[in-house]
Amino acid sequence: MELPKAYDPKEAEERWYAFWESRHYFDGNVNERKKPFAIVIPPPNVTGELHIGHALNNTLQDIVIRYKRMDGYEACWFPGTDHASIAVHVLIERGLAKRELDDLLRQIGYPVPQEKRPLTRYDLGREYFIKLGWAWKERYGSRIREQLRALGCSCDWRRESFTLDEARSRAVTEVFVRLYEEGFIYRGDRLINWCPRCQTVLSDLEVEHEETEGQLYYIRYPLEGGDGFVTVATTRPETMLGDTGVAVHPEDERYQELIGKFVILPLLGRKIPIIADKAVDKEFGTGAVKVTPAHDPIDFEIGRRHGLKIINIFKADATTNEHAGPYRDLERYQARRRVIEDLKAQGLLERVEPHRHALGHCQRCHTVIEPLISTQWFVRMKELAEPAIKVIESGEIQFIPERWTKIYFDWMRNIRDWPISRQLWWGHRIPAWHCADCKGITVARQAPPSCSKCGSKNIAQDEDVLDTWFSSALWPFSVMGWPNQTPELKYFYPTQLLSTGHDIIFFWVARMIMMGLHFMKSIPFERVFFHPIVKDERGQKMSKSKGNVIDPLEMKEKYGMDALRLTLAALCAQGKEMRLSVQDIEGYKKFLNKLWNAARFSLMSLQGSQLTDFSCEKTSLGLEDRWILSRLSRTIAQTRESLERYEFNHAAKGLYEFVWHDFCDWYLEMIKPRLYGTDVATKTPAQQVLFVLLTDILKLLHPFIPFITEEIWQRLPHKTAESVMIAEYPKVRPEWLDEHAEQTMHRLQTLITAIRTIRSEMNVPPQKRAKVFIKAEASDVQQIVHDYKIFFEELAQAGEISIGPSIERPKNAPRMVLEWAEVFIPLEGLLDLHQEYKRLQQELKKARAGLEATLRKLDNPDFLARAPEEIIEKEKRKAREFKEKVERLEQNLQLLQG
């Protein structure tokens, strides 16, 4: 079947995806006759849009899963999306405030007010808010799925999950209850990170530190009973309203007499003690520090050690409360200004210094974090982390690249308890019920009829939801139906690969390992591949505001998805970032065009052939056949090895190189005479080999560029499978390896290139036949020229060829000097001797340098004594070759001058 002149990705991509799906190729089923290969998708946020990072990660996963599927595994890729508790919550709040969600509100039956702006979640109430969340999910949730399909992802869509769906919620509840019963989950007062905008607690990971230009304020605290004062330094003067002590280092001579005395807190007049604590740094500031246990993590610890009072001066929105006395009901920075003004007025502000320090910001809304004391639910992590450290140490789970293990260990060995409650509405509600009478808490899988402590029916469910990463941590087994003991769990768990970005190694990877080990008693995945972060061509992060984003769907529109996929694979080296530009995609698109045309040519050449035998019997094969089969075998091996190591760049580039340069540039050109000819004895084997090459190339490339390979596959005259997607991935064929053919071919290529170089440099018109003289002593070189004359004629436009050991350079003939031959082409016009001289000089210089370097080694007794035998042999051979080349060049230069 013939191919159209150009490939149209738009039409083909959709058609083939539908075809694959209708044939159930994506389905992974429990199948005891096959080995399973499972991947669980990192669930994109349900309201997300497919960005280039998704495109990369999901392309890589699809490459692996398609490869494994073709290679005989029962492959299953579990898809799904994440409810993204806080991210979605914040988006909805924003949408409400801007009144952008009115239509959704009407849809869920909420009486939308005319005027009110901003609209808040408190106006809606919890029930409507959650309804709105689901309506939102319905509207936007399918978008990301459609985009993954456009990418070509061969997910088993029957198994799609959502972290907030019923089955996953059951898993969440089960895990919470069990961890609570086992004592891992507790509720307590801790100093936590509070986002005053989102009005929720955040884990340390959700806080981003940023260097900020701030000020260090030196404030005098008068000593009790008269003269003198202690000067403390602080970046947050307003928190002095909550000070309950002043601390110095126990060994600080300056303050020895003051320890145990009291100061009077300015502005509020509270009497607070001076205490000694080793946490204080003598060198910083004045060596005396104000202690605000309610609003600073270190102070909290100091306060605890010394039994200091805890005075919280902030409300949930970080405005001051009644404890701030005259400064109550002020926004925190306003309070700071007022406090400073008043201190200054009272002469208690000694000085202010500029001071750079890191400030925590909310990951979602970028508001400055306020450390606060609050009652929250926590998971005790230490004990859960220990086995999770061991499985990495032992290699049971392998990180790729390996360096991420160190980062993992550092975090896991210093792990802190995980605050899991969030004061949000969109998410998994905590399965705990508080009793208004006895204040007891009942944790249960379902709403209990009464308090388990006192039996009172006066109970209400905890208001909080769980950190979104809590459900993500269960993902590898929750998508397989846990807590039910499903056949899928038994067969597909643990999965073989997790592919993700390194930015969520703590958020997600570490927690999945801990939860998997705890609840499944086994690792969740065998390998974790950390893909690089995609940056623009200048190494800058892509962002909409910078206008440097590369939108996958736009690229699909312009170049086709295969082009993007291949580019991403080809650039995916195991570094930390990948620089991507549209030009790269354009470049790989050209490869697809090349492939398309090579396929067109091949199919045309196979037309009408009655091929039945593809055994490629060596006896009937030409040099070029044996060579390309040998190269194919190596390429298969290299592709497989690279894929096993997740070296996608090597796999993609190896195939690119092989297809373009070996197959197209040399092989196809070399077999043209046979294909155009009518001699069945040479034509048929060429067609056989061509067919084998084409089918194997399609199969090898299919995981990278599924659409175009299928489009071509379907036009093959003798399909070995109804789809390339389910064809068997090529296996290494050792019997095809042919060192001799490769060596001979290499010499042939070198000679042809030498002729082409002379022709090109001397401006011999391309179509003009040229007489060629080759001086070569070695009989095998003479043999090559003799046997493969046709290739010199076809590929180098050679006319008559004279070869022999005593060939003389004809007059007016520029030359190429090789290690084992000299090539001359007589010119009709005048030869530019100067140019020729320069070129030969340059080559001589190189050859001499090479010779010297080699001889230096061979003259070194240590080298001869210590280097391995084969290296010495190699150096000797090199020396001979260089020497010969140098001699030939010298002779030629001499002749040139003479």
Add this chain to the structure above:
RNA sequence: GGGCGCUUAGCUCAGCGGGAGAGCGUCCGCCUUACACGCGGAAGGCCAGAGGUUCGAAUCCUCUAGCGCCCACCA
């Protein structure tokens, strides 16, 4: 403050102990019936710097410089 990574051809990067590579870009010549999204050819590099290990270093070790990232409770 701790840790990690990078520095190779004009650009983007491979190579990570034995003769400096690719793609893009540049230059030259070609519309040769698969492909001008192409074909053929060429130019271009003391592999950041300094020490060390080794018979041998772009490749391993140490230090320095520049760039980037992550973690962190010096107020």
